[in-house]
Amino acid sequence: MRASDLLVECLEREGVEHVFGVPGEEMEDLLFSLRDSGVTFVPVRHEQGGAFMADVHGRLTGEAGVCLSTLGPGATNLLTGVADAHLDKSPLVAITAQGGLERLHKESHQALDVVELFAPITKWNTQLNDPDIVHESVRKAFKVAQYEKPGATHLELPEDVAGEETETRPLPTRERVSVGAPEADVLERVKSLFRGAERPLLIAGNGAVRTGAASQLRELAAAKDLPVVSTYMGKGAVSDDDDHSLMTLDSGDDGEAASAIEQADLVVTVGYDIAEHDPAEWGLGDAAVVHVDSEPAEVYEAYTPDVEVIADVGRTLEALTDWCVDVAVEFDVDWYADLREQIVADVSREPAPEAPFTVEGVLPVFRDVMADDDVLVSDVGSHKMAIAQRFPTYESNTCIVSNGLASMGIAVPGGLAADLAVDTNVVAATGDGGFLMNAAEIETAMRVGCGYTIVVFVDDDYGLISEKQEDHTGESFGTKLTNPDLVTFAESFGVDGYRPESAAELRAVLADAVGGDGMTLVEIPVE
Structure with a gap:
């Protein structure tokens, strides 16, 4: 078989169900090998979104999520999500295409030393420069990524190697090596x-x-x-x-x-x-x-x-x-x-019905309409701090927070990955700053057939940065934003969009959205 066929058979042996990524011409063999396999390739709108999907999959399941990109800009776009997984101890395997080996010794189109680029943000990574090492390298990538403490690994597949023949076959998977008992x-x-x-x-x-x-x-x-x-x-x-x-x-x-x-x-x-x-x-x-x-x-x-x-x-x-x-x-x-007693009173306190919306005031409504095992994926910003400190959580892995790298833009693609990984309801909570960084993945979610709720807290600002600047200097600079009509934006993807204007309407909208089967976006203006 071709090296690309072997690589995909190895993914199947590892139990991989989805590979998230953006196609490129240097990965043509690999894409057609995926087409003919039991692994579903999910084309995404940006490589960062695909890496975040693999990241959240790993967090929720303990099994390495897999993301895929082409060489050059595709690989550099993948970096942030891979780094997020690495610092949050989430098992992830990244695969990048590369040009043919015959041109990598010199300056050439889109050629970067991707293995060197990924070295600081992975537990292990290598170039597959021989078709006969594919089976060992894939097994090692998953073993290392999933071994405690988990993290990211990376494999680079040059396009000429991908098409070469090999007689090797996938290695058997083994029970994970575990840490021993205490002395x-x-x-x-x-x-x-x-x-x-x-x-x-x-x-x-x-x-x-x-x-x-x-x-x-x-x-x-x-x-x-x-x-x-x-x-x-x-x-x-x-x-x-x-x-x-x-x-x-x-x-x-x-x-x-x-x-x-x-x-x-x-x-x-x-x-x-x-x-x-x-x-x-x-x-x-x-x-x-x-x-x-x-x-x-x-x-x-x-x-x-x-x-x-x-x-x-x-x-x-x-x-x-x-x-x-x-x-x-x-x-x-x-x-x-x-x-x-004081903590419980603080986090359960709801504002007066006529009070303006705040993230802290909305969180008790979130908790009421979400089941104990529903999953909340938080983006990064001032809302993340409120969610982390004030959203009561009752089961493990039901509140996903990007913390080690703390990367904005994770919520929308993370919600997609969560929806594929769990059988419960999923809510992706984000600010307007983080939302538009990867909002295009709404199209991916609709195409894949996902159904989860996106909540966007809108303050027309990079709010957490403003808060810190104001604490330090009494003023803020460089943080103000403008936004499109997010309800219309959602509806353009075929997503139900809502902008509640009262506490009662907010509760009704969130209850219907979280309990529903389709994609929903709820825009909440906050102070």
Whole structure:
């Protein structure tokens, strides 16, 4: 078979169902190999959108999403979404076409050193310069991308290699290599810290969700009534409906979660890395810190754990829970109750019916009309901060936030990927700035037959940047925008568009949209 046929057979062996990308002439063989396979190629409107789709697929399923581009500008357009997946620990495999090997030693049309370009934003990447290495390279790309901690990998396929014959065949997939159980002596050091603590607190990070350790985390919290604070990417690891949840880390040092961390005398981080939230804002004080993760903590003066448990997160939590149940260690279980009560009151408070719309005021309506397992995909901007901190989340992987790279433009393509990946309702929440960056993917969603709700918060501004400028200088510059009529814009794609003008109308529109089967856009002007 041709190398391109082998590559696609390898994708089938890996269980790939969709490949998102933009076609190019250098990938002609690969495109026709996809046509004749069980893998669905989804042509998108911009490579960045395709990479975001693969990124969100990986976040939601734990299986590597796949994106595809041609050489040169196609590959550079792919970079942002690949980098987003890499920093958010989302498994992704990027495939780029390249010109023939005979012209890569010299300056030639659209030729860039794409492997070198992708090196800083991938766990591993290589050029497929021989058809007989395709099977090994594809297997390695998926194995490395999906191994804890996951991330992005990249394969470059030159057009002449794609058409060459090979007798090799796909390698069998194997059960993923897992991290081992915690070492007994390290666990004893953690137990010693628990014995000396009165106010232990747990911080749930991305790894608590990503490794499927949410149930073990909930059991540990319940065993001794331990409070849990989540990072933006750890939302849902412990249900915010649970009395142990103090919801999400604040963006500063003056919120209830920060107050709880300041009062704690033992902080156990679970699946956390410092790209998620700066620990310099936590006010750790003299609290002992335990780091539970699959990899050692980054070296940072604001985060120097007393004990690092480098092991399978779920198995570590199980061991601690078993010990907590068996021993007579007791903690103060009332110290965080008032903080929990204040948080719940803050996030559930709805504005007066006649008040102007705000993101914070709309979020309680979101929560009411969405089921516990519905998925909210947030874009990046001031609305993301509100969603991260004020949107109660009840199940793992039901609030998707771009955080490591924090890239605008992810919501619309991310909503498409989520709609293909889950059986529940999907809402893509975005600001007007991020929306128009990848709004063209609405056409892709309609063509593929998706049905999800896009909510656009409109303030004619890059609002988060304005806020920061005004905090620093008292004024803002370079942040103002204008927008088209977004309802008409949506309708031009065949999407139902709405612009509610009252609180009652907003609730009715969102309830119908989220519970419906078709594509809907809801424009909400906010102050």
